[in-house]
Amino acid sequence: MFNYTFQWKQAMARLPQMLDGAVVTMQVAILSMVLGILLAIILTMFRLSGIRILSAVAKTWVEIARNTPALFQIYMAHFGLGSFGLHLSPFLSILIGITFNNAGYLTENFRGALKAIPDTQTRAARSLGMGAAGAFRHVVLPQMLRISFLPMTNQMVWAILMTSLGVTVGMNTDLYGVTQDLNALTFRTFELFALAAVIFYAITKIVTLGARLIAARLFRY
């Protein structure tokens, strides 16, 4: 049909290397997600604190993360910080870039989730003698995380897809980087990247299905 001989065997022979790359991809994605959630919680507290400087920090962070390309943020982490004499390894650059992005988007998700939690709950908690921090931690936070579980899953998928941008700052151990290096060795561009695509697809499907199972288990009433 095509005037082209597919060499799937060559690509399949490299599968173990690519799976190793997939592990690194997952490491970056999971780390950036955990750090992103923690930062987003802190930024949400900044927003709610009522202290003008802190909420301005949160607002600026969210707007920059949401209104510039993820690739730009990764460049910023790599070349931008580099011009301050802070030369980071590709792994750290991509981690910081994606974490920055995650934190921004998740803060916005948390903002939406907070709208669904009635103010009266905080007031009730405060009347019962809880401090502001205690009320946030014990009453608001668990509900907020539960409501934004689905958006968090989406963000996790994006984080996985974003790791492929690491190649632009010289990362060559993640799935995309490994594939690119193998491509330079063998020139089986289509076969190798098709295989990488299949792996990415499988990972994202496993993550979304896993999240759905966890949600069904955790959030039943």
Added chain:
Amino acid sequence: MFDTALTTADFVFLAKGAGMTIVVTIISVIAGTVLGIVFGVIRYQLGAIWAAPLIFVLDIFRSIPLLIQLVLANAFMGTILRLNMSGFTVACIVLSMYTAAYCAEIVRGGIEAVPATTRRAARSLGMSWGQDMREIVLPLATRVALPSWIGLALGVMKDSALVYVVQVTELLRSTQILITRLQEPLLLLMICGAFYFVISFPLARFGGYLEKRWSND
């Protein structure tokens, strides 16, 4: 105190990159939206089971990194079909499909948000399916879908930064070329980031405003 090697010619170079970003975005968003509406309506009409192949294909575009989609499309067009296609064309095709995949979901969500009773009332009054779609569903679904669609269009603009991989020199790529030459990463990245921000921020705000204004509560 503050000096830079940035010349007017470099600014023109950056502006060309910015123009490329905007051109690619506009073409992809228009083509992707048209396709997305078609896919979304088909998806809605067929239901989850009969539309399964369509759902699967569209899901692929949302579960694979755009970078890989671009590389694969480029390799497919170039070495397998042996078409002499420019990187610009490949970029537009891939980004359009990418947009369409997300847009189809937005369109479906919009159609589903129209109450079934309203549509039945329209049909009972003697409207045809097409009339129902145009006169009833379109205006009501638009209210639900437009804010997300604005978000999608902005997302495509930001994601268009990846088309460098098929040799299209858009804004971020031209910034990087200048960084390599001038060795002033911070200033150049600031300019580039500011450009994206200036376009994206007001539109995102407008989308948020519409969402608030048009929501029922």
